[in-house]
Amino acid sequence: MGSHFSWMLDGSIIGLYLLATMVAGIVVRKYVGKVEDFLVAGREMNVYLGIASLAATEFGIVTCMYTAQAGYERGFSGSIPGLCQCIAMLVIGITGFCIKPLRESGVLTIPELFERQFGPGIRWLAGVVIVLGGLLNMGVFLKIGGDFLVIVTNIASGTVDLGFIKLTNLQFIMILLLVAVAVYTILGGMLSVLVTDYLQFVVMSVGLLVVTVLILANVGFGTIVQTVQAEIGSGGFNPLKNKALGWPFLIFQILIQTAATLTWQTSIARVLSAKDQKTGRKVYTHTSFFFVARFLIPGLWGIAALWFLFQPVHRNDLVDLRTYEMTTLEQRKDAAVAHLTPEQKVTVIERSKEVKAELAAKPPAERSEQEKNLLAVSEKVEQEVSLHAMPKFLSVFLPFGLMGLLIAAMLAADMSTDSSYMLTWGSVIYNDITAPFRRTQWSEKKGILVNRMIVALIGVYLMIFGLFYEVKGNVWDYLTLTGSIYLSSMSVLLIASCYWKRANSWGAAGGIVFGSLAPCVYLTMQKVPSLAPYAEKIGPHYSGIAAYVLAGTAMIVGSLLKPVRQTTLPTAQGRESC
Numbered sequence: 001m002g003s004h005f006s007w008m009l010d011g012s013i014i015g016l017y018l019l020a021t022m023v024a025g026i027v028v029r030k031y032v033g034k035v036e037d038f039l040v041a042g043r044e045m046n047v048y049l050g051i052a053s054l055a056a057t058e059f060g061i062v063t064c065m066y067t068a069q070a071g072y073e074r075g076f077s078g079s080i081p082g083l084c085q086c087i088a089m090l091v092i093g094i095t096g097f098c099i100k101p102l103r104e105s106g107v108l109t110i111p112e113l114f115e116r117q118f119g120p121g122i123r124w125l126a127g128v129v130i131v132l133g134g135l136l137n138m139g140v141f142l143k144i145g146g147d148f149l150v151i152v153t154n155i156a157s158g159t160v161d162l163g164f165i166k167l168t169n170l171q172f173i174m175i176l177l178l179v180a181v182a183v184y185t186i187l188g189g190m191l192s193v194l195v196t197d198y199l200q201f202v203v204m205s206v207g208l209l210v211v212t213v214l215i216l217a218n219v220g221f222g223t224i225v226q227t228v229q230a231e232i233g234s235g236g237f238n239p240l241k242n243k244a245l246g247w248p249f250l251i252f253q254i255l256i257q258t259a260a261t262l263t264w265q266t267s268i269a270r271v272l273s274a275k276d277q278k279t280g281r282k283v284y285t286h287t288s289f290f291f292v293a294r295f296l297i298p299g300l301w302g303i304a305a306l307w308f309l310f311q312p313v314h315r316n317d318l319v320d321l322r323t324y325e326m327t328t329l330e331q332r333k334d335a336a337v338a339h340l341t342p343e344q345k346v347t348v349i350e351r352s353k354e355v356k357a358e359l360a361a362k363p364p365a366e367r368s369e370q371e372k373n374l375l376a377v378s379e380k381v382e383q384e385v386s387l388h389a390m391p392k393f394l395s396v397f398l399p400f401g402l403m404g405l406l407i408a409a410m411l412a413a414d415m416s417t418d419s420s421y422m423l424t425w426g427s428v429i430y431n432d433i434t435a436p437f438r439r440t441q442w443s444e445k446k447g448i449l450v451n452r453m454i455v456a457l458i459g460v461y462l463m464i465f466g467l468f469y470e471v472k473g474n475v476w477d478y479l480t481l482t483g484s485i486y487l488s489s490m491s492v493l494l495i496a497s498c499y500w501k502r503a504n505s506w507g508a509a510g511g512i513v514f515g516s517l518a519p520c521v522y523l524t525m526q527k528v529p530s531l532a533p534y535a536e537k538i539g540p541h542y543s544g545i546a547a548y549v550l551a552g553t554a555m556i557v558g559s560l561l562k563p564v565r566q567t568t569l570p571t572a573q574g575r576e577s578c
Contacts, residue, residue: 013404060417061145064298066475068390071302075228075236082295085257086288093284103277111432117497118508127432133485134425143466145414146174151391207409219304227307248541255548259491265424305393322349325384336376352378426454472526477540481519488547489515507559515551
């Protein structure tokens with residue numbers, strides 16, 4: 001697999017950037033004296049730093065990969081989630097719906113708010129489901145980030161011998177990424193995240209713009225549009241005409257993007273870190289259009305990769321990529337691959353797209369066992385190609401020097417995302433899950449130490465999960481489902497706690513349990529061979545919609561069933577403050 005990456009030139013650019021980031025992140029350690037400094041940067045974040053931090057956090061390598069995959073598979077229809085979130089952030093930022101009373105309440109996390117109305121048990125349960133959904137969601141970040149780097153630099157194959165252990169290049173890159181992010185996050189907390197986010201936002205923005213301009217200048221927007229029409233059809237422009245998307249996809253995206261704007265932990269962390277509720281709302285409104293670009297720009301890269309790989313002159317690049325995917329499946333000891341003959345493996349490498357189409361058109365009952373294995377492997381190879389096409393395309397398309405800028409931009413994006421996510425999930429563990437087990441008030445010094453230990457343990461989890469978990473199907477579908485494990489119930493609970501006086505602990509508990517049920521069942525069915533066909537028939541979009549319907553229904557029914565008690569809700573700003 002060829003690449004225009006130069007270790008001398010591009011490697012120097014990347015090294016200088018990493019050094020600057022590490023120094024900036026570690027320098028602010030001396031300003032962390034309290035737990036509030038570590039978790040919410042002392043609530044001193046202004047509008048411009050908030051915009052840069054939120055934008056940098058919500059665009060990592062994993063973001064670029066799954067949005068490029070959406071462009072490769074779904075064309076411009078793959079950018080619909082970004083439009084949905086843009087509208088949600090604009091409306092919620094202008095109106096202050098939920099986020100105004102949330103910031104005025106003075107809490108550090110959303111579950112802390114729930115304790116005021118629903119009791120400590122609901123706070124703990126909410127913390128558990130947030131961490132469960134969040135860590136399942138984030139678990140694939142490190143692996144996908146490593147995939148991008150090894151493909152774009154052409155070091156996908158090979159090993160690193162450390163003497164006491166031999167690692168693949170992917171494993172080694174994953175460890176380096178994790179260590180770099182963990183060091184400044186553990187030492188500086190949210191202060192380090194905000195400071196480095198600003199630097200990372202600048203580098204990331206420059207890299208994205210330069211690469212996009214080059215693609216539009218050399219490939220052409222007309223070619224991109226023609227590619228969508230030829231390869232995907234009208235469904236590439238209108239999701240309602242796409243058989244794999246349709247109304248279920250659109251409804252699910254509206255639900256999850258609204259819920260994410262209200263309760264996604266990394267976004268809410270910026271609201272809670274803001275100087276006041278007006279600043280938090282401005283961060284939302286001013287960042288809203290970024291979320292269109294967040295999906296559209298990498299989506300264009302993905303479509304350009306689709307055009308590039310199927311040009312006759314780049315046939316060898318496509319074969320190289322498929323060979324890499326086949327080798328990866330063999331290393332995982334994939335059962336279907338094990339049943340293929342060497343000749344059949346070559347057939348998949350040469351014609352996986354055509355083989356998939358031919359065998360998928362054949363009635364399942366008429367397929368032989370060999371054909372079933374051949375179809376299964378072809379589908380897996382094509383799925384992985386859709387994810388890795390963009391970095392393969394960029395590795396050949398970009399010239400020396402710009403490769404360094406691109407990788408520095410992607411590292412900037414990824415380090416910002418990983419550090420923010422590690423810190424926000426860690427804050428919920430510390431502030432909401434471990435709280436009931438503290439018999440006495442911890443000192444600030446002990447609290448900061450425990451937070452740092454939690455972040456370190458999250459890092460270890462990310463490494464293990466990333467190495468062993470295999471995502472089934474489209475990455476964005478996986479992320480929206482794992483996110484819905486908690487977004488479905490937390491959004492319902494937040495709205496109810498702010499605006500419905502009858503809401504109580506019975507409804508809250510029902511919302512949490514039933515909201516997490518549908519995504520968890522669906523993801524489990526995908527991993528059980530006998531149930532996987534049923535999961536495929538249901539699809540991720542109906543499962544996601546079910547999560548929100550069940551959470552809302554359970555909240556209403558549970559709250560109405562519980563006998564009414566007259567209670568006074570203590571808040572910082574009265575009833576409007578939740």
